[in-house]
Amino acid sequence: MPRRNLSEEEIQRKKRIIMHEAKKLFFEKGFENTSMSEIAKASKMAKGTIYLYFSNKKDLYFSLVYEGLEILEKLIISYIQKEKNALNKILSMGRAYIQFYREYPDYYSFVIKYESEKADLDPEEPKVVSTYEKSEKIYDILKLLILKGLEDGSIRKDIDKDKLAALLWLQTIGIVQQYELRKKLYENWNEFVAESILDFYIDFMKKTLEPRD
Amino acid sequence: MPRRNLSEEEIQRKKRIIMHEAKKLFFEKGFENTSMSEIAKASKMAKGTIYLYFSNKKDLYFSLVYEGLEILEKLIISYIQKEKNALNKILSMGRAYIQFYREYPDYYSFVIKYESEKADLDPEEPKVVSTYEKSEKIYDILKLLILKGLEDGSIRKDIDKDKLAALLWLQTIGIVQQYELRKKLYENWNEFVAESILDFYIDFMKKTLEPRD
Amino acid sequence: MPRRNLSEEEIQRKKRIIMHEAKKLFFEKGFENTSMSEIAKASKMAKGTIYLYFSNKKDLYFSLVYEGLEILEKLIISYIQKEKNALNKILSMGRAYIQFYREYPDYYSFVIKYESEKADLDPEEPKVVSTYEKSEKIYDILKLLILKGLEDGSIRKDIDKDKLAALLWLQTIGIVQQYELRKKLYENWNEFVAESILDFYIDFMKKTLEPRD
Amino acid sequence: MPRRNLSEEEIQRKKRIIMHEAKKLFFEKGFENTSMSEIAKASKMAKGTIYLYFSNKKDLYFSLVYEGLEILEKLIISYIQKEKNALNKILSMGRAYIQFYREYPDYYSFVIKYESEKADLDPEEPKVVSTYEKSEKIYDILKLLILKGLEDGSIRKDIDKDKLAALLWLQTIGIVQQYELRKKLYENWNEFVAESILDFYIDFMKKTLEPRD
DNA sequence: GATGAATGAGCCTTCATTCAT
DNA sequence: GATGAATGAAGGCTCATTCAT
Numbered sequence: 001m002p003r004r005n006l007s008e009e010e011i012q013r014k015k016r017i018i019m020h021e022a023k024k025l026f027f028e029k030g031f032e033n034t035s036m037s038e039i040a041k042a043s044k045m046a047k048g049t050i051y052l053y054f055s056n057k058k059d060l061y062f063s064l065v066y067e068g069l070e071i072l073e074k075l076i077i078s079y080i081q082k083e084k085n086a087l088n089k090i091l092s093m094g095r096a097y098i099q100f101y102r103e104y105p106d107y108y109s110f111v112i113k114y115e116s117e118k119a120d121l122d123p124e125e126p127k128v129v130s131t132y133e134k135s136e137k138i139y140d141i142l143k144l145l146i147l148k149g150l151e152d153g154s155i156r157k158d159i160d161k162d163k164l165a166a167l168l169w170l171q172t173i174g175i176v177q178q179y180e181l182r183k184k185l186y187e188n189w190n191e192f193v194a195e196s197i198l199d200f201y202i203d204f205m206k207k208t209l210e211p212r213d
Numbered sequence: 214m215p216r217r218n219l220s221e222e223e224i225q226r227k228k229r230i231i232m233h234e235a236k237k238l239f240f241e242k243g244f245e246n247t248s249m250s251e252i253a254k255a256s257k258m259a260k261g262t263i264y265l266y267f268s269n270k271k272d273l274y275f276s277l278v279y280e281g282l283e284i285l286e287k288l289i290i291s292y293i294q295k296e297k298n299a300l301n302k303i304l305s306m307g308r309a310y311i312q313f314y315r316e317y318p319d320y321y322s323f324v325i326k327y328e329s330e331k332a333d334l335d336p337e338e339p340k341v342v343s344t345y346e347k348s349e350k351i352y353d354i355l356k357l358l359i360l361k362g363l364e365d366g367s368i369r370k371d372i373d374k375d376k377l378a379a380l381l382w383l384q385t386i387g388i389v390q391q392y393e394l395r396k397k398l399y400e401n402w403n404e405f406v407a408e409s410i411l412d413f414y415i416d417f418m419k420k421t422l423e424p425r426d
Numbered sequence: 427m428p429r430r431n432l433s434e435e436e437i438q439r440k441k442r443i444i445m446h447e448a449k450k451l452f453f454e455k456g457f458e459n460t461s462m463s464e465i466a467k468a469s470k471m472a473k474g475t476i477y478l479y480f481s482n483k484k485d486l487y488f489s490l491v492y493e494g495l496e497i498l499e500k501l502i503i504s505y506i507q508k509e510k511n512a513l514n515k516i517l518s519m520g521r522a523y524i525q526f527y528r529e530y531p532d533y534y535s536f537v538i539k540y541e542s543e544k545a546d547l548d549p550e551e552p553k554v555v556s557t558y559e560k561s562e563k564i565y566d567i568l569k570l571l572i573l574k575g576l577e578d579g580s581i582r583k584d585i586d587k588d589k590l591a592a593l594l595w596l597q598t599i600g601i602v603q604q605y606e607l608r609k610k611l612y613e614n615w616n617e618f619v620a621e622s623i624l625d626f627y628i629d630f631m632k633k634t635l636e637p638r639d
Numbered sequence: 640m641p642r643r644n645l646s647e648e649e650i651q652r653k654k655r656i657i658m659h660e661a662k663k664l665f666f667e668k669g670f671e672n673t674s675m676s677e678i679a680k681a682s683k684m685a686k687g688t689i690y691l692y693f694s695n696k697k698d699l700y701f702s703l704v705y706e707g708l709e710i711l712e713k714l715i716i717s718y719i720q721k722e723k724n725a726l727n728k729i730l731s732m733g734r735a736y737i738q739f740y741r742e743y744p745d746y747y748s749f750v751i752k753y754e755s756e757k758a759d760l761d762p763e764e765p766k767v768v769s770t771y772e773k774s775e776k777i778y779d780i781l782k783l784l785i786l787k788g789l790e791d792g793s794i795r796k797d798i799d800k801d802k803l804a805a806l807l808w809l810q811t812i813g814i815v816q817q818y819e820l821r822k823k824l825y826e827n828w829n830e831f832v833a834e835s836i837l838d839f840y841i842d843f844m845k846k847t848l849e850p851r852d
Numbered sequence: 853g854a855t856g857a858a859t860g861a862g863c864c865t866t867c868a869t870t871c872a873t
Numbered sequence: 874g875a876t877g878a879a880t881g882a883a884g885g886c887t888c889a890t891t892c893a894t
Contacts, residue, residue, distance in 0.1 A: 006874075032245055035867060046876040048870080057868065163413045167388070170395065170410070174387020175380070182383065197383070200376050208421050219857075249885060259859045261887075270885070432878075458671055462864060472880045474866080483864070589839050593814070596821065596836070600813020601806070608809065623809070626802045634847050645853075674888060685855040687891080696889065 015053050015063075018043045023064055027106040031061055031113070061110070062127035068107030069134040072100045076141060086149030091206055093142060094172050098198050101176050112177055142169055149209075156211040168205070175201055228266050231256045232280070235273055240319040244274055244326070274323070275340040281320030282347040285313045289354065299362030300422055304415055306355060307385050311411045314389050325390055355382055362422075369424040381418070388414055441479050441489070444469045449490055453532040457487055457539070487536070488553035494533030495560040498526045502567065512575030513635055517628055519568060520598050524624045527602050538603055568595055575635075582637040594631070601627055654692050654702070657682045662703055666745040670700060670752070700749070701766035707746030708773040711739045715780060725788030730845055732781060733811050737837045740815050751816055781808055788848075795850040807844070814840055 006014075021042035025034040036057055040047040054060040079096035083089045101108045143165045149155035179198060219227075234255035238247040249270055253260040267273035292309035296302045314321045356378045362368035392411060432440075447468035451460040462483055466473040480486035505522035509515045527534045569591045575581035605624060645653075660681035664673040675696055679686040693699035718735035722728045740747045782804045788794035818837060 036869080037867075040877090047868090047878095048876055049874085051869075052874070159417075160413070163410055166395075166407075166410050167414055167417065170388045170391035171384055171414075174389075174391040175383045176387075177390070178383035178387040182379075197376060197379050200373075201380060201384075204380065204421070208417070218855090248883075250883090260885090261860065262858055264886070265857065431876090461862075463862090473864090474881065475879055477865070478878065586839075589836060592821075592836050593840060593843065596814045596817035597810055597840075600815075600817040601809045602813075603816070604809035604813040608805075620805070623802055623805050626799070627806055627810075630798075630806065630847070634843070675890080676888075679856090686857095686889090687855055688853085690890075691853070 011053070014045075014049075018045070018050055018053055018060065019064055019067065022060055023106055023110075026061065026064065027109055031057075059127055062131055064107070065110045066127065066131050066134060068104065068111045069131065069138070071104060071107055072097070072111065073134070073138055075100050076138065080141070080145070085154040086145050086152050087154035087206070087209055090142070090145050090149060090155070090168070090209070091202055093145065094168075094202050094205060097172055098176060098202075101180065108180075112180075139165075139169055153211065155209045172201075224266070227258075228276070231258070231263055231266055231273065232277055236277055236319050236323075239274065239277065240322055244270075271338070272340055275338075275344055277320070278323045278326075279340065279344045279347060281317065281324045282344065282351070284317055284320055285310070285324065286347065286351055288313050289351065293354075293358075298367040299358050299365050300367035300419070303355070303358050303362060303368070303381070303422070304419055306358065307381075307415050307418060310385055311389060311415070314393065314411075318393075321393075325386075325393075352378075352382055366424065368422045385414075437479070440471075444471070444476055444479055444486065445490055445493070448486055449532050449536075452487065452490065453535055457483075484551070485553055488551075488557055490533070491536045491539075492553065492557045492560060494530065494537045495557065495564070497530055497533055498523070498537065499560065499564055501526050502564065506567070506571075511580040512571050512578050513580035513632070516568070516571050516575060516581070516594070516635070517632055519571065520594075520628050520631060523598055524602060524628070527606065527624075531606075534606075538599075538606075565591075565595055579637065581635045598627075650692070653684075653688075657684070657689055657692055657699065658703055658706065661699055662745055662749075665700065665703065666748055670696075698766055701770055703746070704749045705766065705770050705773060707743065707750045708770065708777070710743060710746055711736070711750065712773070712777055714739050715777060719780070719784070724793040725784050725791050726793035726845070726848055729781070729784050729788060729794070729807070729848070730841055732784065733807075733841050733844060736811050737815060737841070740819065747819075751812075751819075778804075778808055792850065794848045811840075 018039065022034070022039045025038055025042060028034075036047055036050060039060070040050050043050070050060070054063065076093055076096040079092040079099070080089045083092045143162075146155070146161050146165050146168075150157060150161060176198065231252065235247070235252045238251055238255060241247075249263060250260055252273070253263050256263065263273070267276065289306055289309040292305040292312070293302045296305045359368070359374050359378050359381075363370060363374060389411065396407060444465065448460070448465045451464055451468060454460075462476060463473055465486070466476050469476065476486070480489065502519050502522040505518040505525070506515045509518045572581070572587050572591050572594075576583060576587060602624065609620060657678065661673070661678045664677055664681060667673075675686055675689060678699070679689050682689070689699070693702065715732055715735040718731040718738070719728045722731045782801075785794070785800050785804050785807075789796060789800060815837065
């Protein structure tokens with residue numbers, strides 16, 4: 001006597017519950033120190049049930065990374081739309097990234113952590129691949145904007161466009177991550193500096209990118 | 214005839230063997246996924262023997278981090294000495310950091326990983342403290358150079374010196390780290406870009422820092 | 427069809443199996459020299475399974491101590507009920523203790539061992555606390571009976587009641603324990619003596635406690 | 640080129656040092672929680688050296704038990720000599736035991752602990768056997784005194800002499816041990832009771848043993 | 853005689869995953 | 874579809890004892 005399958009809706013609902021609870025736990029205690037039992041308990045499901053929706057612990061984790069990347073992507077797009085010329089769009093892309101870090105520290109931590117653990121990444125796993133691709137897609141936005149900036153004259157022309165894209169990308173992600181780390185550690189940092197360094201970075205970038213006259 | 218205490222030399226030799234093997238394993242598989250048994254086996258010693266030289270797994274790990282920081286420090290100092298004005302010293306500091314990453318990718322990975330988890334560390338452990346101090350010391354070098362650069366006029370004066378120190382520090386570490394991650398992930402990166410992006414970063418920095426006329 | 431939670435009955439059955447095997451092993455070899463692996467093996471379960479029913483080795487051990495105290499308590503109560511005057515109740519309490527020792531030598535050994543190490547126990551652990559309380563409760567019975575004996579005139583009045591309670595308690599526990607130890611060690615003891623010494627102790631106590639005329 | 644053996648004196652001196660340090664450690668932390676390394680360190684000798692003087696950890700432990708029994712024996716003999724009639728000698732034997740407990744709590748604890756761990760006793764080991772014998776010898780003193788007491792009329796004649804010997808022996812050891820345990824635990828014990836219970840016990844014994852008229 | 857570096861079995865405990873129900 | 878009891882490998886660490894020097 002076969003039962004009918006759960007509706008897609010229902011499946012998504014359950015996944016969402018699990019991810020919601022897992023997100024809290026992973027964020028608080030890290031991947032290694034969070035057990036499937038805890039996640040099951042927090043989700044008010046049986047341990048085995050989690051495995052119906054996620055094939056293993058890593059899969060669950062990557063789902064969160066992916067979701068984080070989606071949020072980031074949306075944020076970037078919405079920030080970009082508000083600006084007119086390409087330079088401002090690029091700067092806003094940086095601001096969006098900073099905003100992502102500030103508003104979704106949990107998702108941010110997954111995205112970053114995921115990237116730090118390249119050694120564990122198994123290129124066979126589909127979740128890993130799709131996460132790659134999403135990340136790639138965001139980078140493509142930046143590359144496009146740089147091209148536009150060169151066209152509309154809002155950024156200086158004496159810089160190699162590919163190198164610039166790479167540099168900005170690496171630089172922005174890197175600086176936010178380092179900021180996050182240092183913030184906790186160097187409490188003796190000049191407070192004013194700490195508070196404003198990310199915004200300062202955007203200004204700095206602006207000065208550097210805009211054409212000199 | 215008493216079995217003499219091992220000479221300091223001999224102790225260092227054994228520590229080196231263990232650290233050498235541990236370095237390889239930690240680098241390949243990460244801290245969590247490397248077991249003391251494996252390290253012992255690779256070192257051709259009994260498990261207990263490892264504990265004669267390192268009080269626990271973390272201690273062994275930090276010894277590697279510390280050694281990495283020492284190498285980095287020496288590299289920076291030697292690079293700096295070759296330059297005359299402060300701006301060039303600063304730029305060379307960046308080059309030293311990049312060189313460290315290129316020449317000692319394994320030590321580099323420990324230093325970075327350590328920094329990612331520093332916040333969770335136990336400030337009671339002496340190894341943790343000394344590692345922390347070493348890291349601070351390197352940052353101090355940069356701060357000093359910026360002061361000098363403002364004095365000798367080799368860097369522009371319209372930038373807040375504390376913010377600049379922080380920014381350069383965060384930016385350099387961040388960009389190298391991101392480069393390292395992306396390099397493995399985005400193989401479709403323009404190869405030319407990938408190869409030269411770090412050097413490009415230094416040039417970029419130079420243009421940004423030197424006084425405009 | 428969900429796999430139901432084990433019924434309370436089933437849980438108790440499993441606990442009983444584990445405790446039964448653990449009891450034998452602890453009795454034979456002591457706490458320190460019995461490993462969880464052995465207990466698991468003897469119980470025909472996986473090591474991890476033991477931890478589903480007992481949170482750790484100490485918890486398992488205390489469950490046995492507690493069970494022993496329960497048996498002792500019941501034995502005492504049943505013995506006391508058969509007697510009328512307080513002196514006889516007190517003497518029967520001693521007999522019950524001796525009976526406990528004879529009939530449940532394994533439980534007896536846990537109770538005694540527990541008492542020897544009580545001072546070192548962690549007063550945070552609930553099992554420890556409940557065991558402590560159970561032990562207190564039994565002592566309270568004795569104190570009550572002495573009061574009654576003074577009232578109903580079945581024991582002499584020229585003895586300090588608090589000292590007497592303490593003395594009887596210490597003496598009875600102490601003598602049985604020493605008997606147990608010596609029995610194994612001094613096999614050259616007059617056999618007749620050895621057999622009857624505990625009963626002799628009760629008679630002796632009777633002569634000592636009853637009022638002289 | 641053979642070296643001459645250490646003099647017996649020298650051997651004893653070293654043994655004494657080791658035992659002295661071991662005594663402190665075992666007393667503080669118990670047998671299981673004291674390591675040979677600690678003992679070696681405290682004795683200012685190498686770990687291997689300990690094994691030249693004691694064949695293993697248990698042997699060292701039993702040497703302490705044995706020494707404790709020797710002290711007890713001497714104490715008893717000296718106490719006995721001061722008394723004239725047999726009853727008083729018997730009571731003094733009890734007092735000597737209590738005194739041993741009070742003055743040498745460390746040795747006392749070994750003697751008792753040793754007896755509590757019958758399960759570990761290997762009747763093959765010579766140290767174990769000699770310890771048995773020493774303990775036996777002390778018991779023989781008591782038996783002899785009871786015979787004398789029956790002869791000189793200082794103790795009542797209506798009690799079986801063998802049973803009495805056994806009972807007094809068990810009772811005295813037992814009560815002191817239980818006192819020791821309870822003292823730590825039941826701080827709510829009437830303080831007066833706790834302080835005087837052991838002396839009370841001796842008086843009680845006296846009343847019980849002396850002939851009625 | 854003395855040393856202490858080396859050994860490695862053994863300990864308790866955790867937890868991702870499976871599968872009978 | 875859902876459950877959660879059961880599994881057992883794996884992990885970090887300790888320490889009595891040995892033995893080459």
